[in-house]
Amino acid sequence: MLAFVSSSAYDAWRLHQQVSMSTERELSNLARALSEEAERSLQAVDLLLTDTALWYRDNAERLNPADIETALRMRAAATPQVSVLTLTDGAGLQRYRSRPTGEPLANVADRPYFQAQLNSRVAGMFINPPVVTRSERRAALVVSRRLERRNGDFAGVVTAIVTLDELREVYDAIDLGAGSALILTFDDGRLVVRQPPDPRVAVGGEDRETPRVFAELAAGQASAPRRSVSPVDGREKYIVSLPVSDRPLMMSVTRDAYEALAPWRAEMVGLVGRTLALLLVGLVTIWLMLRQLLRLERGEQALRQAQHMESLGTLAGGIAHDFNNILGAILGHGEMAQRRAGDDPDLQRHLDRIMQAGARAKLLVRRILDFSRSGVRDRQLLNLSQAVEEALQLVVPTLPERITLQTRLESGEAAIIGDVLQIQQLVSNLCSNAVGAMAEPGRVTVQVSVQSQTHEPARLSHGELPVGRYALIQVGDEGSGMPPEVFQRMFDPFFSTKAVGEGTGLGLSVVHSIVTDMGGAVDVQTTLGRGSIFTLWFPVAGALAPALAETHATPLPAGQGQTILVVDDEASLVEFAEEMLADLGYEPVGFTSSPAALEAFLHAPQRFDAVLTDETMPDIQGVALATQILARRPDLPVLVMSGFGGEELEAAVLAAGARGLIRKPLSAGELAQAVAQVLEPR
Structure with a gap:
């Protein structure tokens, strides 16, 4: 005793x-x-x-x-x-x-x-x-x-x-x-x-x-x-x-x-x-009491976590929005410099490095927006095995020599509704977490498969799995496993077992946010001294997923002298859009003040053939500006740009009469395609 x-x-x-x-x-x-x-x-x-x-x-x-x-x-x-x-x-x-x-x-x-x-x-x-x-x-x-x-x-x-x-x-x-x-x-x-x-x-x-x-x-x-x-x-x-x-x-x-x-x-x-x-x-009686207390505690923890993530997500989303504007100018002018660099190999190499770094920064902004649950997401049917295979191509070069990667991708042609970039985030974060759990040489396993839950909902470590057919991603490690106090908090934002300054505490919280947002569920099994297995369940949306599209360089659609009104409170983005549109054969007219842009339009409403406006601006925001412009000229094509908005913003844009919502930061190709599309006769 x-x-x-x-x-x-x-x-x-x-x-x-x-x-x-x-x-x-x-x-x-x-x-x-x-x-x-x-x-x-x-x-x-x-x-x-x-x-x-x-x-x-x-x-x-x-x-x-x-x-x-x-x-x-x-x-x-x-x-x-x-x-x-x-x-x-x-x-x-x-x-x-x-x-x-x-x-x-x-x-x-x-x-x-x-x-x-x-x-x-x-x-x-x-x-x-x-x-x-x-x-x-x-x-x-x-x-x-x-x-x-x-x-x-x-x-x-x-x-x-x-x-x-x-x-x-x-x-x-x-x-x-x-x-x-x-x-x-x-x-x-x-x-x-x-x-x-x-x-x-x-x-x-x-x-x-x-x-x-x-x-x-x-x-x-x-x-x-x-x-x-x-x-x-x-x-x-x-x-x-x-x-x-x-x-x-x-x-x-x-x-x-x-x-x-x-x-x-x-x-x-x-x-x-x-x-x-x-x-x-009194083992039986006490066990029943503790189980009831645990249920209540889980409910309170879930409520506190939801409130905590909402407030921190607002802060993270605001930071990502500001960085998106800076990144848009870097990528836009970098892309224009690439087009004008000529045959100088050293200059092309330096510009390629800038664009590659910008692409990584763009993915980082996407992660922050996914964490804030306010990012604009492009979802489509995709083959999970193929998406995971492409993600692993980015993960393998980053693995330490002491780590062996074993894969088994067997989802066949089963399709899920998702985003390739988000699948890459999931695989990258889980593999990074697995490597961090192993201080000694070991093996990380990544498996993709399809399973059916046919009889009744299954209770997972984090949530419940309804009856249905699911595609799974499993990532396992041979690390030290997790004690109960770490297991309970692993998906909390900013929670990390690493030393101060060595980890952000956002990796697993982003994983949980993405999976639940896609209608899926997460199950974690861990054993002290033997390692952990993370299983992500995604509802199967169809029997066949198209292959991931390959991109081919195509000429950008050109304009024929149409006048485009460009409105953004970031002067560098207005400068990029004006120069890009001018190169494409349009006549851009840029403003960094939405009231000034509205005044110019009202002075000569027939002068403009299309409007390209940012959403988040002081004085008059993009949707409100589109509403006032379309009240004067209902036939005028209007596009609203934003890097910080979801389905609610898209619905507001369409309700105002604008032609659509496009995501920032914009590449030259995206800008050219969007403007050319709205200028086509309806």
Whole structure:
């Protein structure tokens, strides 16, 4: 009996350590993602300030105040996180604002940001600690850059106000989990934002939950995940803090230790139950009770996971959308450079490398969009064996020498409804997971087959399999297997058993998302010390799948001088579309402002033969723009572009009267085919 109690105590201690390490990994991943998102937002603000400073230096003397205020308003509108954009002269007096605020123009010569820019030509972007601004009388961060005359003399300051209310709204959409908090501070400890807010901690005052972090950073040490008692509420918390790039800001994520250790406490109930069962001979009764509790816990875990994935998916999808615009310009101009490179082999080789890297980046964006469940997917009948075989051709070169790959592809001509790129993602992620599970030489097996579930629904490790005929992908390894606590959380986003910085924790969550989105199911069998087998079940859609199409180079369809209205808030994408359409024989007219494009159309509606518009833009979005254009000219072909939308957006596009939705980033061939198709007589 003493040995049994000792064994139970050791198991409880080991589980406590595992849960604690898992919490630290999850919080580290969250802190990293939030820190990177904050840096991207600050980069956008800095770009706005730098560009405005250069513009003002070159144009201030020839523009009247109304023109300057109009320009400021348009510039601020392109950066949603900026509430007010302000120009201040060399004496500290505010001269122009991007919008009326109801407050008089004030003198800010006493503000730290003004003094910093006045006293140093190399202050760069200066982030002022939270203040109640004189422009809006609201708590905000004031981000500034120096204004200079052409001779380099100090001419004043350009500032962007980012209100704390807007920051809170952004972070309020993120589900950090029960008992968790997000804390954004300056590197001296002054609080910027805490979500959820705590009335005991004032904005601008010192944050008392993370003081040790700043001492460690000042000493040149990395701030490691830790556990300490909060002086704010006296509760023990896990704390992870990361700097926001080289900015004077710190992003921290905390979680109440009591909430974080809930899985450990739940397991302790089981240990105590088994001990009491041995003493009281109540094994059957206790087993039934635990089974019922487990069902309830699974339901609660499924609900929490769905909410967690939805909020993180929104964040991931927004990042993918921004990257899609950048990638579209890279691929578009790279493709045009390929067409004009001539016979120079070195230039062709360099351009090929650029396009190959762009293609890999395009696949990465696709993975992020699949994770966010907002990507546009092209589904068709496909042969599963052939799709897996092509995916393995990409996987084999990446396998370590110690790993042997064994395949058995026997689905015949059975077809499923799917996307070849998503099948490649599934195979790549599962093979990568299998290799990571094997520290020693071993074998990874990949099998494709067809099975029927004929009698009644089958219970799988993750979900239920209805009666029907299914095509299967099985990926097995000879690794160490998974303990129960890892098995229960393996599909959670950002959950990883690897060391911090070695894994994203998204691979298996993407697998689960893709399979369930395709109407399939996942079954995982694992044995400690012997390995794991992942089985993906896909409903068979037909008896025959066509071979995957081979692409052949064909001449791009040319235009005959038709005028195409191009609208996108990304100037580089407008430039690419204009140049590409001009090469194809069209007359493109590009706008980076949807209101300006609408005004040009209404001025001469018969001038244009087709419209190509982005969906996500400030002021007027693509569907709304199409609706207003078609109200004036119902016969005009309109195409809407988007890299972040699904069936709902496609339905809205068609309901507005547009001809269709096309995916970004666009290649030259896709652009040429889409425009030529809508210009054909109906």
